[in-house]
Amino acid sequence: MENRCENCIIRQFNSLRALNKDELKRVSDSKISKKIKKGEALFIEGQKLDGVFCVRDGVSKLSKLSSNGKEQIVKLTNKGEIMGQRSVIAEDFTNLSATAINDMEVCFITKEIISNTLNTNPNFSLEVLRHLAHDLKEADDVIVNMSQKTVKQRMAEAFIYLKKNYGEDENGFLSLTLSRDDYANIVGAATESLIRMISEFKKKGLIKTEGKKIGVLEEDTLQELADGF
Template sequence: MNKCDQCIVRQLSSLKALNKEEVIKLANSKTTHKIKKGEAIFEEGEVTNGVFCVKDGIGKLSKLSANGKDQIVKLVKSGELLGQRSMISNEPANLSAKAVADMEVCFIPKSEIIHFFNNNNQFSMNLMQSVCEDLKDSENDKIALVQKTVKQRLAETLLHLHDAFGENADKTLKVQLTREELAGIIGTATESCIRLLSDFNKLELIELAGKKIVLKDVKALKKLAEQL
């Protein structure tokens, strides 16, 4: 039973370049894992020796600082690969990967990936492009961190979460993050994040219902995120 063929990761990630034969090879070597919200897929410093495909759920890549704050570098959703960077660099993971919502992931051993990389030009190009995409995002994030205020970054992040993960039937954002996690994405103190969310709420840019957030005025949020 070749389950990988129908898998969303196979449709969306670099793996889409694999041919039938390669997918069968993949299906035989992969292992499937369920990760509960809050649990780690791998921790900073760990040697993973392969990549993880996100079949379902949402994960965060983050790094714990000396002062105890967890800086979130990227959120990943179904269809994406995790741990490519450290596998390719032959290094222990630079970041920890944890589940923000219950996840289902498949582990693909490094040997398989390297085999595909060496024998399938389209695959290696896809993988390369995916790392390049991450690099571009990271560089742009870096610039935003310096050039925008916390308020602007919060607005930007809310819009991005909406774009990337969508909304539920009741218009609330699909990703449910704690205030602490949200602060970890925009790079600020938890209290500042909470405060600004309250402000946005009062200004009717968003609506807060417990942990759930509704973007009420996307236009105004966009304006806020971009203004000088």
């Protein structure tokens, strides 16, 4: 009973908030809860999705392979986000792969229910529209950052972003721990270059590290750096 969508707070953060009781019941009856282990894929670029994933817990990376064989991380998902909407709406293959960064708990909702509800509940459509609109704006920002900022600036920005969106633990380390490889794939740089810059930031006292973990020490200076000063 405790796993009914009706009682799930998560849906307040995504477009499912626009569903009425009946619709919610239908979603809940047909949804499938899944646990995804760190490192496992939810779906892979080019696949046909039969539905969307509602993230109850954990973080995943949405990435795409470049023709040079390197992975580019396009977005990190937050708790509460719906994944795979784009592909289901466009009735298209996914253009991205989704991989769990830590252990995840997700609910799978079939595309039939989604498109049904889209056709009958204008509020739901509007909510989805708003979310897509938001994603599109963020994507535009990423494009500009990627093309106009240096790797160092993008790095600084990434640390600030991770702190803002995922917080830090009691010792001041970022709650979300990423591999150096993942960092490189977010920032769009060679792993070695990125590691070198981490060392540099550390030497300058902007961040601290402990194994994989990274902590932000001088957020203001990082922000200035990100803005190009």
